Amino acid sequence: MARTVIVDYDAGNLRSVQRACSEVGLDADIAAEPAAVARADRIIFPGVGQAASAMRTLRRTGLDEALRHAIAAGTPILGICLGLQISLDYSEEGDTACLGLIPGRVRRFAFDDPRLKVPHMGWNEVRVVHPHPVLAGIRPGDEFYFVHAYYPDPDTREAVLAVADYEHEFCCALGVRNYVGVQFHTEKSGRVGLDLIARFARWDGRDQRDREAAC
Numbered sequence: 702m703a704r705t706v707i708v709d710y711d712a713g714n715l716r717s718v719q720r721a722c723s724e725v726g727l728d729a730d731i732a733a734e735p736a737a738v739a740r741a742d743r744i745i746f747p748g749v750g751q752a753a754s755a756m757r758t759l760r761r762t763g764l765d766e767a768l769r770h771a772i773a774a775g776t777p778i779l780g781i782c783l784g785l786q787i788s789l790d791y792s793e794e795g796d797t798a799c800l801g802l803i804p805g806r807v808r809r810f811a812f813d814d815p816r817l818k819v820p821h822m823g824w825n826e827v828r829v830v831h832p833h834p835v836l837a838g839i840r841p842g843d844e845f846y847f848v849h850a851y852y853p854d855p856d857t858r859e860a861v862l863a864v865a866d867y868e869h870e871f872c873c874a875l876g877v878r879n880y881v882g883v884q885f886h887t888e889k890s891g892r893v894g895l896d897l898i899a900r901f902a903r904w905d906g907r908d909q910r911d912r913e914a915a916c
C-alpha cells in the first residue's frame with residue numbers, strides 16, 4: 702500500500718495539512734523519524750516558523766539527510782510555505798544554510814511603498830507560467846492563501862512554475878524533477894488548495910518536461 706508521510710520537524714500546521722489530505726482521500730501519516738521518511742512513497746513537507754530553527758531541528762533529527770535521499774530516489778515531494786523555503790540552498794532569514802534540494806535562495810520582501818506590509822498575508826491570484834501536473838487545475842483568477850515575509854528565488858527560470866504579485870512579481874511555486882513546492886498554504890486555500898493536494902496524490906513524480914522528453 703502506498704504510504705504518504707507528512708514530515709514533522711516541530712514547524713507546526715501539521716494537523717491541518719493532514720485533515721486536508723483526508724478530505725481528498727489521501728491517507729497521510731505524520732512522522733518525525735528519518736526511517737519513516739525513507740519508507741514513504743510520497744512526502745509532504747509543510748511548515749510554519751523560522752528557517753534557522755527549522756534547519757537546526759532537521760539536522761539534529763537526521764531528517765535533512767532523509768529528505769536528500771528521498772529526492773535522489775525519485776520520491777514525489779510537495780513542499781509547502783516554510784517547507785518550500787528551506788528546500789532551497791540559502792535563506793536570508795537568519796542567514797541560514799538550508800537543505801539544497803533545489804538550487805536557489807530565499808529573499809525577504811523589501812518595498813519602496815510603505816503601505817505594503819510585511820508579512821504578505823491574505824488571498825492572492827496565482828498564475829501558472831510552466832505547465833505541471835500538480836498545478837494543472839489552476840485557472841486564471843484562482844486565488845490561494847499566503848502568509849509569508851520571504852519568497853523563493855530559484856537559480857533557473859525553468860524551475861519557476863507559478864508567480865504572484867506583491868508590488869513585484871515573485872515565484873510562488875517551483876518544481877524540479879520529483880519535487881514541487883508552493884509558497885501559499887494549500888490547506889488554508891479552500892477548494893483550489895484541496896484540488897492541488899488531490900493532484901499531488903496522483904502525481905508520479907515526473908513534470909511536463911520529463912513527459913515530453915520521454916515521447
